Amino acid sequence: MIYLLEDDTSIQNFVLYTLKNTGFEAEGFERPSDFWKQMDKNLPDLLLLDIMLPEEDGIEVLKKLRSNMRTRKLPIIMLTAKGTEYDKVLGLDSGADDYVAKPFSMMELMSRIKALLRRSETEAEKADIYQVGPLYVNSSKHMIKVNDKEVTNLTYKEFELLSLLLKNQGTVFSRDRILQSVWGYDFDGESRTVDVHIRTLRQKLKEAGGLIETVRGFGYKLGKPEEK
Numbered sequence: 001m002i003y004l005l006e007d008d009t010s011i012q013n014f015v016l017y018t019l020k021n022t023g024f025e026a027e028g029f030e031r032p033s034d035f036w037k038q039m040d041k042n043l044p045d046l047l048l049l050d051i052m053l054p055e056e057d058g059i060e061v062l063k064k065l066r067s068n069m070r071t072r073k074l075p076i077i078m079l080t081a082k083g084t085e086y087d088k089v090l091g092l093d094s095g096a097d098d099y100v101a102k103p104f105s106m107m108e109l110m111s112r113i114k115a116l117l118r119r120s121e122t123e124a125e126k127a128d129i130y131q132v133g134p135l136y137v138n139s140s141k142h143m144i145k146v147n148d149k150e151v152t153n154l155t156y157k158e159f160e161l162l163s164l165l166l167k168n169q170g171t172v173f174s175r176d177r178i179l180q181s182v183w184g185y186d187f188d189g190e191s192r193t194v195d196v197h198i199r200t201l202r203q204k205l206k207e208a209g210g211l212i213e214t215v216r217g218f219g220y221k222l223g224k225p226e227e228k
Contacts, residue, residue, distance in 0.1 A: 002113070003044040004028040005035045005061065006079065007053050011102070015048065015079075018106050024113075032056050043071065043171060046117055051080040051091070059094050066095035069224075070170040075120045077112060079104070130166045133225030135208035137166055146208045157182060158201045161194075165212065165222035174219040194220075 002024050006012040012028040019026040027044075029035040032055045047065075051058035058078065065071040078091040081102040091099050098112050128139035136145040142159065144151040154162070160182045164173070173181075175194045183193070198220055202209030213223040 001042070001044045002026045002046045002048065003035065003038070004048040004079075005032065005053065005058070006048070006050045007031070008050075015106070015109070018110065019113075022110060030054075032061055035061070039071070041172070043074065043168065046075040046077070046113060046120070048077050048079045048113075049096070051078065059090065062091070062094045062096060073120075075116045077109075077116060079109075132166070132169065132211060132222065133208060135205065135211060137162065139163055144205075146206055151204060151206075153204055154201070158197055158204070161197055162201060162205075165220065169222045170224070172215045172219055172221045178219065 002019055004012055004015055004019075004026060006015070006028060007030045009030070012030065016026050016028050027038070029038065032053055049058045049061060053061070058080065062076060062078070065074055065076065076096050077098040077100060078096045079100050079102070080091075097116055100109055100112060130137045130139075134147045136148075137143070144154060144159070144162070161178065164178065164181050178194050198212060198214075202212055205211075211222055211225070213221050215221060
């Protein structure tokens with residue numbers, strides 16, 4: 001999924017049309033407030049971000065994203081009419097991964113998007129070690145530790161469920177989405193499968209089990225130690 005934060009409707013429609021016709025899922029936002037609401041629900045794989053926006057400018061949006069642990073590694077391409085060297089340096093120094101000035105070629109933009117996604121996927125494959133409070137997980141070695149004590153009794157599905165929540169820390173997953181992601185089938189009312197696995201996972205993680213939070217009426221997320 002690619003998000004586009006762009007207040008120019010004509011540009012937004014054109015970019016979204018091209019992305020969707022190239023095989024990407026994409027969603028556009030004209031105002032940062034709408035963008036932030038959606039970010040609380042789901043994170044994209046990449047963000048196209050304009051600078052000149054209502055409510056707050058794109059540089060401020062960029063700085064907020066980079067200061068948040070949940071979004072600090074989100075791939076971001078600045079997409080703006082400001083094309084001076086100073087503006088480009090400011091965007092890159094503030095944390096943008098790439099910078100495309102308007103007017104731009106859609107072929108060039110698509111090439112940059114694909115290149116950044118490839119680079120991000122390679123980095124994600126390497127970044128398979130997670131440390132959240134007392135919980136340590138090395139995905140490639142299938143190793144889990146709680147307060148430096150190894151946990152060896154997780155089933156394959158429990159490990160997959162924990163990995164899903166770890167890789168998307170702070171994101172709330174519905175039971176439906178968990179079933180699709182971990183078990184590979186659509187929600188058919190069998191939410192008890194998820195609830196049972198969450199309960200046993202919490203028990204096996206002991207002190208770290210409290211990191212898995214229940215969002216009443218919706219699903220689950222992996223929270224932060226300081227929130228407990």
